[in-house]
Amino acid sequence: MSIKLPKNQKKVLEAASSTKQKTFDQISSATKLKPEYVSGASYSLEERGLISITTDSHDELLLTDEGHHYSKNSLPEMRLYEAVQRLGDLETEFDLSQAFDQSNLDKNEINVALSNFVRKNYGTIDQGKIVASRDIDIQLDPEQAALDSISQNLKVEDSITKRLESRGLVKVNQSTVRSIILTKEGMAVLQKGVKVSQSVTNLTPQMLSKGNWEHIEYTAYNVEAETAPYIGGRVHILRDTAEKVKDTLVSMGFQEMEGPHADSEFWINDCLFMPQDHPARTHWDQFALSVPPAQNLPSDLIKKVQKAHIDGVGPDGDGYHSPWSENVALGVDLRGHTTSLSMRYLSGQSIGTIEPPQRFFSVEKVYRNDTLDPTHLLEFFQIEGWVMAENLSVRDLMGTFTEFYRRFGITNLKFKPHYNPYTEPSFEIFGEHPRTGALIEIGNSGLFREEVLHPLGVSCDVMAWGLALERLLMLMYGFEDIRDVHGTLCDLQLLRSTEVPY
Numbered sequence: 001m002s003i004k005l006p007k008n009q010k011k012v013l014e015a016a017s018s019t020k021q022k023t024f025d026q027i028s029s030a031t032k033l034k035p036e037y038v039s040g041a042s043y044s045l046e047e048r049g050l051i052s053i054t055t056d057s058h059d060e061l062l063l064t065d066e067g068h069h070y071s072k073n074s075l076p077e078m079r080l081y082e083a084v085q086r087l088g089d090l091e092t093e094f095d096l097s098q099a100f101d102q103s104n105l106d107k108n109e110i111n112v113a114l115s116n117f118v119r120k121n122y123g124t125i126d127q128g129k130i131v132a133s134r135d136i137d138i139q140l141d142p143e144q145a146a147l148d149s150i151s152q153n154l155k156v157e158d159s160i161t162k163r164l165e166s167r168g169l170v171k172v173n174q175s176t177v178r179s180i181i182l183t184k185e186g187m188a189v190l191q192k193g194v195k196v197s198q199s200v201t202n203l204t205p206q207m208l209s210k211g212n213w214e215h216i217e218y219t220a221y222n223v224e225a226e227t228a229p230y231i232g233g234r235v236h237i238l239r240d241t242a243e244k245v246k247d248t249l250v251s252m253g254f255q256e257m258e259g260p261h262a263d264s265e266f267w268i269n270d271c272l273f274m275p276q277d278h279p280a281r282t283h284w285d286q287f288a289l290s291v292p293p294a295q296n297l298p299s300d301l302i303k304k305v306q307k308a309h310i311d312g313v314g315p316d317g318d319g320y321h322s323p324w325s326e327n328v329a330l331g332v333d334l335r336g337h338t339t340s341l342s343m344r345y346l347s348g349q350s351i352g353t354i355e356p357p358q359r360f361f362s363v364e365k366v367y368r369n370d371t372l373d374p375t376h377l378l379e380f381f382q383i384e385g386w387v388m389a390e391n392l393s394v395r396d397l398m399g400t401f402t403e404f405y406r407r408f409g410i411t412n413l414k415f416k417p418h419y420n421p422y423t424e425p426s427f428e429i430f431g432e433h434p435r436t437g438a439l440i441e442i443g444n445s446g447l448f449r450e451e452v453l454h455p456l457g458v459s460c461d462v463m464a465w466g467l468a469l470e471r472l473l474m475l476m477y478g479f480e481d482i483r484d485v486h487g488t489l490c491d492l493q494l495l496r497s498t499e500v501p502y
């Protein structure tokens with residue numbers, strides 16, 4: 001007796017062979033079914049015992065764009081060697097700059113050439129001079145040969161592959177190929193002939209209105225069948241983590257602050273008792289904007305802040321004894337920290353006078369004129385926060401951090417005494433990098449000094465902090481370079497596949 005199978009299963013079964021493995025792709029082109037349908041049908045057929053599926057996973061070597069480029073144009077270190085050869089004899093000193101001119105290498109290639117020339121004993125480079133060695137035949141360069149082999153799908157020694165991988169010239173792709181072959185049962189079924197079962201996969205409005213839906217046979221979905229990976233848009237892990245930080249702080253009783261990215265130095269620095277000649281207030285550190293000075297600042301607060309800077313606060317207080325100019329305070333900068341928001345809120349300027357106890361936070365961008373490196377960007381997200389209450393101590397701060405970071409699975413915090421012009425005591429918070437074990441700074445904190453609180457009209461304690469969101473991410477996901485998640489060098493695989501747990 002012939003059996004009935006759903007249409008796609010029948011097509012796949014008939015395209016399968018009893019003697020030869022056929023890949024899903026081959027079956028897909030033979031049946032004109034999309035690969036995901038071939039996959040779904042194949043797993044159902046396997047469950048019925050009519051075919052068997054074999055899975056073959058192997059690593060496939062691919063050249064990156066840079067690898068392709070060098071495969072065509074030779075490695076930069078070889079081109080540098082050849083350039084020196086064109087300048088004259090081997091074992092002779094030439095100016096490095098002359099060699100660069102001769103080589104036609106671009107800036108990036110020059111860096112690549114420099115580090116590999118010496119590593120491969122192509123010669124020496126010292127104090128702006130380069131010598132090409134006589135003892136080497138660069139035409140035999142194993143890395144160049146390997147690039148050529150990989151471009152032709154030929155085998156390459158493991159150690160060389162590793163080196164090319166670390167140079168970013170080769171990447172390893174895990175590829176999985178599935179194939180099917182008929183079982184004895186499958187052959188027997190085919191011989192008897194297969195009919196298409198009338199089972200349907202989708203319930204339609206017509207079936208509902210006709211009322212025949214009750215008597216129809218439905219195809220079961222095979223939810224375990226492999227499908228092609230779906231790469232759609234998703235929320236960036238930085239944004240996703242920022243949202244989770246906000247949820248966490250809200251659940252800990254905090255309210256969110258908001259305020260301008262470009263703000264007066266008054267809110268950014270002066271309220272924080274940062275002397276106007278503080279090094280962090282120069283263009284080396286902060287981005288000044290050429291816009292008209294800030295307006296509508298509270299004039300009585302300006303006077304109080306000025307007095308704190310000049311005379312200090314309280315009978316034993318002391319000021320900086322250096323000039324304080326309102327013009328400087330009214331200059332507009334991109335904020336270097338979101339502590340400017342804390343000042344606006346504590347002063348009553350943002351939402352009116354507030355009574356203790358209070359807890360506020362923000363997770364917002366800040367801008368600093370730093371040098372780009374694996375842990376620094378010119379802008380980053382700061383997790384700002386403060387608690388206003390009676391009798392706060394460093395223990396309360398430590399406890400808050402311990403609880404906050406615990407919610408993200410980070411439990412080994414370290415604290416180190418620190419100095420801020422606006423807090424006393426102050427300490428920095430460190431966390432252990434999950435991969436390298438290095439301690440990395442993740443935040444800065446302290447209790448605001450009288451010189452900050454008094455002019456703002458706050459008479460109880462305020463503990464406060466600024467934590468770096470990107471550093472929290474590094475601890476959570478273990479990447480080492482901030483540029484893995486930001487900008488043109490970012491690691492798409494990491495962004496596509498990372499879950500954000502908390």
Ligand code: PHE
Nearest residue numbers: 337339444445446464465466
């Ligand atoms: N503004 C500090 C920074 O950017 C963080 C901080 C905020 C420290 C509040 C103490 C109190 O590093």
